[in-house]
Amino acid sequence: MICWREWDGEIVVYYDLTGNTHLLNSLAGLVLRRLAESGAARSVAELTESIGPSVAIEPDIAQIEAVEAVLTDLERFGLAARGTA
Amino acid sequence: MALRTGAFVNVIQSAIPAVSEAIALLYSNHPLVESGGFADFHVSVRAATGVRRWLRRQVLFEFDGARPFKPLPFPQAFPMLEWGLNWCVSNHCNNLLVFHAAVIAHENRALILAAPPGYGKSTLCAALVNCGWRLLSDELTLIDPASGNVLPLARPVSLKNASIGVIRSFAPDAPLSRIVTDTVKGSVAHMRPPVGSVQRANEPAKPHWIVFPRFQSGAPTTLSPYAKARAFMQLADNAFNYNVHGKRGFETVADLVSSSGCYEFSYGNLNEAVSVFDTLAKSAP
Amino acid sequence: MAMSEQQVPEQPSSTPSTDASSPQATSPEAGRRRLLQGGLAAGPVIFTLFSRPALGGGIGGECKTPSGFLSGNLSQHGTPTFCSGRTPGYWKQSQHFGDWVAPYFPTAVSGPGGHQATTFHSATTGFTGNQFGTQTMLQVLGTGGNTGGYTALGRHITAALLNARRGWTPVLSETGVRNIWNEYVSKGYFEPSAGIKWYPAQIVDYLVTTMPL
Amino acid sequence: MARRNLVLIALTQPRATASWSASDWDTLVRQARRSNLLGHLAFRLEAANMLAGAPPGALAHLDAARILAQHQQQAVEREVAEIRQSLAATGVDIILLKGAAYAIAGLRAAKGRIFSDVDILVPKQALLEVESALMQHGWISTHHDPYDQRYYRRWMHELPPMRHIIRQTVIDVHHAILPETARLKPDSAKLRTAAVPLEGKKGLFVFSPADIVLHSATHLFHDGELEHGLRDLVDLDTLLREFAQQAGFWDMLVERAAELDLRRPLYYALRYTAHILGTPVPPQILQAAEAGKPVPVIDRLMDALFVRALCPDHSSVADRFTPIARRILYVRSHWLRMPPLLLVYHLTIKAFSSRSSED
Numbered sequence: 001m002i003c004w005r006e007w008d009g010e011i012v013v014y015y016d017l018t019g020n021t022h023l024l025n026s027l028a029g030l031v032l033r034r035l036a037e038s039g040a041a042r043s044v045a046e047l048t049e050s051i052g053p054s055v056a057i058e059p060d061i062a063q064i065e066a067v068e069a070v071l072t073d074l075e076r077f078g079l080a081a082r083g084t085a
Numbered sequence: 086m087a088l089r090t091g092a093f094v095n096v097i098q099s100a101i102p103a104v105s106e107a108i109a110l111l112y113s114n115h116p117l118v119e120s121g122g123f124a125d126f127h128v129s130v131r132a133a134t135g136v137r138r139w140l141r142r143q144v145l146f147e148f149d150g151a152r153p154f155k156p157l158p159f160p161q162a163f164p165m166l167e168w169g170l171n172w173c174v175s176n177h178c179n180n181l182l183v184f185h186a187a188v189i190a191h192e193n194r195a196l197i198l199a200a201p202p203g204y205g206k207s208t209l210c211a212a213l214v215n216c217g218w219r220l221l222s223d224e225l226t227l228i229d230p231a232s233g234n235v236l237p238l239a240r241p242v243s244l245k246n247a248s249i250g251v252i253r254s255f256a257p258d259a260p261l262s263r264i265v266t267d268t269v270k271g272s273v274a275h276m277r278p279p280v281g282s283v284q285r286a287n288e289p290a291k292p293h294w295i296v297f298p299r300f301q302s303g304a305p306t307t308l309s310p311y312a313k314a315r316a317f318m319q320l321a322d323n324a325f326n327y328n329v330h331g332k333r334g335f336e337t338v339a340d341l342v343s344s345s346g347c348y349e350f351s352y353g354n355l356n357e358a359v360s361v362f363d364t365l366a367k368s369a370p
Numbered sequence: 371m372a373m374s375e376q377q378v379p380e381q382p383s384s385t386p387s388t389d390a391s392s393p394q395a396t397s398p399e400a401g402r403r404r405l406l407q408g409g410l411a412a413g414p415v416i417f418t419l420f421s422r423p424a425l426g427g428g429i430g431g432e433c434k435t436p437s438g439f440l441s442g443n444l445s446q447h448g449t450p451t452f453c454s455g456r457t458p459g460y461w462k463q464s465q466h467f468g469d470w471v472a473p474y475f476p477t478a479v480s481g482p483g484g485h486q487a488t489t490f491h492s493a494t495t496g497f498t499g500n501q502f503g504t505q506t507m508l509q510v511l512g513t514g515g516n517t518g519g520y521t522a523l524g525r526h527i528t529a530a531l532l533n534a535r536r537g538w539t540p541v542l543s544e545t546g547v548r549n550i551w552n553e554y555v556s557k558g559y560f561e562p563s564a565g566i567k568w569y570p571a572q573i574v575d576y577l578v579t580t581m582p583l
Numbered sequence: 584m585a586r587r588n589l590v591l592i593a594l595t596q597p598r599a600t601a602s603w604s605a606s607d608w609d610t611l612v613r614q615a616r617r618s619n620l621l622g623h624l625a626f627r628l629e630a631a632n633m634l635a636g637a638p639p640g641a642l643a644h645l646d647a648a649r650i651l652a653q654h655q656q657q658a659v660e661r662e663v664a665e666i667r668q669s670l671a672a673t674g675v676d677i678i679l680l681k682g683a684a685y686a687i688a689g690l691r692a693a694k695g696r697i698f699s700d701v702d703i704l705v706p707k708q709a710l711l712e713v714e715s716a717l718m719q720h721g722w723i724s725t726h727h728d729p730y731d732q733r734y735y736r737r738w739m740h741e742l743p744p745m746r747h748i749i750r751q752t753v754i755d756v757h758h759a760i761l762p763e764t765a766r767l768k769p770d771s772a773k774l775r776t777a778a779v780p781l782e783g784k785k786g787l788f789v790f791s792p793a794d795i796v797l798h799s800a801t802h803l804f805h806d807g808e809l810e811h812g813l814r815d816l817v818d819l820d821t822l823l824r825e826f827a828q829q830a831g832f833w834d835m836l837v838e839r840a841a842e843l844d845l846r847r848p849l850y851y852a853l854r855y856t857a858h859i860l861g862t863p864v865p866p867q868i869l870q871a872a873e874a875g876k877p878v879p880v881i882d883r884l885m886d887a888l889f890v891r892a893l894c895p896d897h898s899s900v901a902d903r904f905t906p907i908a909r910r911i912l913y914v915r916s917h918w919l920r921m922p923p924l925l926l927v928y929h930l931t932i933k934a935f936s937s938r939s940s941e942d
Contacts, residue, residue, distance in 0.1 A: 003332060005339045010314035010416075014335035019328055019421025019661060021335065023318045028414030070414040077415060094640065123605040123640040127613065149613050150898050179647040179654075318417050328421045329654040422751050423658030424651065541723050541748060563724075566715040579721030579748050 002036060002079070004029070018078050027051075028070045035080055044068055087118040091227075091238040091286045094118050095170060098129035099162070101144070107163040107262045111241040111275055114283040126173040130166045132159060148173060157268075164265050164273050167243060171224055174238070175325040181236065182337055183325040184226040188235055189218040191366040194293035195235040197226050197345070199323050202270070205300025208248040209358060211276055215256035216359050218366075220282035221290060230330065230337045233344070234289035239282045241275035249274045255355055293369065295320065295345045304353040308361050316347040420582065455533035455542075455581035458525040462511040471535045476508040490524065495531060496548040499555035507532075520554075523570040526577040527551045539580045550577075590614045590895055593624060594817065595861050597631035608641040614895040618813045621645065622652030622695035652695045659686045659698050662752050666701065667787055669720035673712050677787055678704040678778050680757065680798065684789040685818075687781060692821040697814070700744065700753035706775065707758040714742055714756065721748045760798050761805065769801070769843040777839075792826040793839040800852035801845055812893040819852050820860040833868045846875030855889055 004013045011029030013022045024032065030051045038050075048067045074080035087096045088108075099105060118124075126148065133143040133156045142159035145152060146169040153172060157165050175183045186199035187210040196218070200206040207223050214220040222238040229236055241262070244252055249264060249272060260277040295316055296308075320338055321327045327334045352358040460466055467476045474488045474495070487506040488494050495507065501520055502510050507528050516522040527547060534544045550573060553560045559567040568576065589611040593600050603611070615621040625645040628634050634642065663683055670677060678684075680702035685693035705713050718724075722745035740759035746752070759771045778788040790798060799822060803815040826832045840849035850872045856862035857869065876882060891901075891908040 003335050005314075005317070005343070007313035007317075007342070010312060012314050012317045012335075012339070014332060016332060017661070017664075019331065019423070019658070021318070021321060021327075021419040021421075022415050023314055023417040025414050025416055031414075073414045077418060092643075121604075121606050123609045123612075123638045125640055125644070149617065151617070177644065177647060179651045180643050181647075318419065321419055326424065327419070329424050329651055331654060331657060420749050421658075421661075422749075423662070424654060562718055563711070563714060565711045566718075568715070568719070572715070572719050575719040576721075579719075582749055 002032070004032075013079070015077070015079060020077060022077060022079070027066060028074065031067060031070045032074065032079060044071065047071075087120055087122075087124055088112055089116045089118050089286075090170075090240050091222075092236055093125040093174065093238070094123065095173075096120070096124045096127045097166070098127075099131060099166070101130060101132065101162045103160070103263070104130055104162050104166055107275065110260055111262055111277045113277070114280045115239075126170065126177075128166070128169055128173065130162050130169070161265055161268050163262065163275075164243075164268055167241065167275060170240070174225055174227070178227065179326050179329050182228040182230055182327065182330060182334060184228070184320060185224065185323045185325065186226040186320070187223045188221040188226040188290075189213050190221055190235070190290040191218055191369070193288065193290045194366075194369055195221065195290035196294040196296060196362070196365075197235075197292060197320075198296050198298055199226075199320060200298050202245075204298060205248075205352070206298055207243055207245070208251055208300065208355070209298050209352075211242045211244060211248070211252045211259070212255055212355050212359055213362055214242070214279055214282060215252075215259055216363070218362070219285060219290075220278045228292070228337060228341065229289070230333055232289070233292065233337065233340055235292055236289050237282070237286045239278050239286035241277060244274050244276060246271045251355065252276060292341050292345050294365065295342065295347045296350050297348070298350045298352065300352055302353050304351050306352045306354060306357040306361055308348050308350050308365070311347040311349040313342050313347050317342045418582070455539045456529065457578075457581045458511045458529040461529050461532050462508060469536060470532060474507060474532060474535060476506075490528065496544075496552070497527070497555075498552045501555070520570050522574050523551075523554065526574045526581075529581060530577045533580065542577075542580050587899070588614070588895065589899075590618055590620055590624065590813065591859065594620075594627055597628055597633045600628070600633050601636050603636070605638045605640075608638050610899050612641050612644050614897045614899060616644075616648075617897040618895040619697045619811050620814050620817060620895075621648035622697060623814075623817060624695070625649040625652075626695040649695065652697070655696075655698045656686055656693060658752070659683050659701065662701050662750070662754075663687055663787070665720070665747075665750075666703065666717075666754060667784065669722075670713060670716050671786065673709065673716050674786075675705050675709045675713055676775075676778075678775065679781075679787060679789050680704055680760075681802070684795065685822075687784070687787065688789045690795075690822065691825050692818050696818070700755055702755045702757060704757045704760070704771070704775070707771070710742060710756065710758055714745075717745055717754065717756070722746065722754060723748060760801055765805070767801070767805065767844050767847065769797075769845055773843060774798075791839075792822075792829060792832060793836045794843075796822050796826065796836060796852070797840055797843060797845045797849060800848040804848045804851045812889075813895055816856060816859060816893050820856045820862045823853075823856060823862050823864070827863070833865055837868060837871045837874075840872070840875065846872070847877070848875070850875030851885070851889070855893060859890070859893060 001016045002013060003016070004011050006012075006029065009026040009029075011024045011026070011032070013024060013029075013032065014020075015022070031047065034047060034050050044064055044067055048064045051067070071080055071082070075082065086098075086108075087094055089095075097108070128149075129147045131145055131147070133145050143156035144159050144162040144165055145156050146154050146165050148169065153176075154165070154169070175185075184197070184199065186197050187206050188195055188197045189210060190196065198206045198210055210220070210223045220237075220239055220242065221235055222240065223242040224240075225238060227236040227238065228234070244261070249261065252259065253261065262275045264272050264274045266272045295311075297311060297316070297319060317338055320342065321334075324334070324338070327338065330337065350358075350361070352361075456466075456469075461470070461476075464476075470476050472485075475485050476487060478487045479485055487508060489504055489506050490502040490510045491497050491500055491504075501518065502513075502524055505513075510521075510524045510528050513521045513525060527550065530539070530542060530547045530550075531544060533539045534542055534547050550560050554570065554573065559569050560573055561567060562576070587610070589603075589607060593611055593615075600607075600611075611624075612621065615624045621644065625634075625648050628637070628645065629649075634645065637645065659682065663679065663686075667677065679687055682693065682696055682698045683701045683703070684690075685696065686698070724743050724745055740762045741755050741757040744753050744755050747754075760769055760774065761767055774790060774794055777791040777794055779791055781787045781789060789795065796819065799815065799819050803812065803819065826836075836849065840846045853862075853864050853869055853872045857864045877885065888908045891905045896909075
């Protein structure tokens with residue numbers, strides 16, 4: 001459903017369902033990958049932890065906020081959805 | 086009259102002298118095709134009839150009886166034919182990926198020049214094809230998704246405003262059509278494609294470089310790498326039918342970007358620009 | 371036809387010339403310059419190409435050509451209404467203050483040609499009421515939450531006004547934005563069409579559709 | 584030039600194309616493109632295994648049309664999903680009409696078909712709510728002229744078309760299949776009651792098979808859009824052939840036409856699909872449909888008009904009466920939809936506005 005290619009840390013995503021193509025920054029690319037690999041994440045914290053080592057930001061509140069922002073953006077374009085557990 | 090331009094056969098009808106004159110000059114090297122075969126596009130350019138012709142003579146472009154455009158002032162008959170033929174390709178050839186970009190080749194390695202109008206794309210293209218590069222197209226880059234190859238068109242190069250004078254002094258021998266003024270793009274003239282390019286208009290080329298040029302007067306000549314992900318977006322944004330191809334469109338553009346060197350090119354001097362591209366061509370394995 | 375073609379105000383461009391040349395006529399195809407000139411969002415999704423389906427018969431019927439060599443008055447059909455508005459979050463960032471178009475100003479500038487920051491309720495904006503007191507447009511953009519049921523609307527209506535002024539929302543003029551707010555102030559809802567009532571949440575939904583970037 | 588309707592031959596006897604010259608294929612592609620049938624033709628020739636005989640140039644255009652058609656099929660699916668989501672909160676049942684219905688219901692008529700907009704039918708009392716919900720999700724009315732707005736709202740069976748701000752797609756929201764002023768008065772409530780839910784797509788419906796055919800026939804024979812007459816006739820033919828495999832379909836069709844006051848369009852539909860496209864309509868059904876036959880003089884006139892108007896709108900098949908036939912049928916369709924005074928009003932204002940928009 002989602003096709004992507006990565007070049008130098010930037011990711012281009014094609015989403016079959018909307019037909020839209022997005023250029024993502026590296027963090028957004030990682031988040032999307034984690035979600036695609038695992039199907040879902042239980043919480044933003046868990047998701048942040050799972051990508052923690054791969055990005056050069058401190059695994060702290062700031063990073064959780066960054067991941068939060070990524071999810072909001074991905075949601076806007078239908079690339080991710082938050083469900084009720 | 087049926088003219089072959091690359092893979093396409095165009096049946097063109099026009100009784101307007103300016104049109105036949107320009108065709109005779111600019112398409113003199115193109116093969117004529119016998120009528121009675123299959124033609125891709127049947128077009129005509131003719132004077133508009135009706136009340137308004139007494140006020141202001143106008144010209145109509147017809148595609149097989151349909152009129153996709155509003156009439157234009159009569160003196161713009163030939164540019165209208167050229168624009169109309171571009172439209173024929175970009176609007177119908179959904180078996181190909183069609184980009185709004187110039188493309189030239191060196192030993193069958195294609196160099197795609199993609200930029201918004203006014204960035205000096207056509208000027209650079211015109212200069213390079215006068216210095217040994219082969220013209221594939223100055224407006225439409227056609228990629229066959231099956232092979233990834235670029236298909237040539239080898240139609241006249243469209244020059245605008247100051248570029249006309251620039252190319253006149255850069256390549257005084259290149260035949261140019263009469264200048265048509267006051268079009269939507271200002272003054273327009275067309276340059277005849279080199280005979281070698283027309284003769285090889287059925288030879289596809291392999292994409293090898295993607296360059297985003299930008300002319301700025303007085304700017305130093307610099308060629309620098311351009312991020313591939315951004316090159317992807319830039320190219321897809323310049324395609325007429327990227328989304329018609331869906332997933333296949335994505336894969337085709339991705340392969341195109343992956344297999345090509347991507348560059349940003351800034352220049353202010355045409356001679357320097359040409360030598361940069363010659364070096365680039367020689368550096369290819 | 372195919373791709374998103376958001377409109378960005380024209381930038382002067384020049385054409386190659388061996389002698390120093392003067393700026394040439396601008397092209398109608400400004401949208402293509404976005405990537406080159408950094409028309410990129412700072413967010414995680416840097417740039418989006420919206421799929422614009424090629425629906426329609428093609429010949430004779432609807433001719434949907436992208437701009438380019440067939441731009442301007444060549445197309446038989448009216449200029450399509452592409453919205454490229456930005457969100458309140460965009461407008462409140464100081465690196466985007468340069469995108470504000472007079473007579474709206476995010477901050478005060480002193481000295482000759484100086485000006486005050488534009489207040490939300492003022493003759494300049496044309497926004498009636500006193501929901502936001504003497505707050506400036508920028509302060510309203512920065513208001514969080516949805517106090518009183520109208521602060522989210524305040525943020526979005528401000529962004530909508532700036533978008534309209536910038537020419538990013540051909541479907542929604544500055545007057546249109548004013549009417550929405552002022553009707554809301556006087557009636558408590560906005561009536562987009564006879565018999566339909568939109569309260570702040572619905573108005574925000576609508577305004578958001580004009581802010582894809 | 585010989586006036587040969589090659590599209591018709593290629594569709595009804597695809598094997599005949601085996602002996603065609605490059606020039607025949609040239610004419611075929613032009614006629615099919617002009618009739619909006621190039622994509623459909625590509626699929627039909629492929630199904631008949633006749634693509635191999637096409638010259639490479641023609642094949643490229645057929646291929647291009649097929650790719651575009653596949654894209655459109657997907658685009659319509661996306662669009663319908665968006666519409667469904669936008670209207671979910673209203674709880675209004677949405678009936679898909681015409682092309683969107685064929686596509687989402689997986690009917691053969693959708694294969695290779697060109698789509699321009701999505702048509703839906705909702706109850707009249709839900710119109711405002713639906714319009715409001717669509718506006719909130721980015722659709723805006725395309726008619727800003729107050730006359731147009733009044734005209735649509737007062738007389739038409741639909742809202743003014745709405746275009747999506749981002750995707751530029753158009754939706755037509757109907758509450759009936761004909762204007763309230765029309766001579767024929769099919770009851771929308773009856774159409775809705777018989778509608779069939781789409782599996783796995785809660786809230787989405789299509790008409791029953793008989794009603795799909797009757798709507799298509801009404802659209803073709805009582806609407807002004809005859810430049811796509813042949814395409815619409817091909818739709819009818821394809822629908823009839825597919826539904827004919829369902830037991831009891833033909834009898835149901837005749838019965839429903841009587842029930843919905845649509846005997847006349849059914850008569851024309853069966854007469855011209857059988858006559859022009861060889862649709863296998865059972866003889867007793869053709870006979871039963873004659874209940875909708877007009878008086879003989881009109882019948883003969885309609886034959887003369889429709890046989891011309893249902894050809895590709897291309898110079899290679901037109902004779903000197905073709906333009907006038909189309910014009911007469913256009914005026915007729917307005918006549919059928921509106922009382923005479925309103926008709927004059929409408930045509931006059933339209934005439935003025937089209938003139939002023941030319942400058």
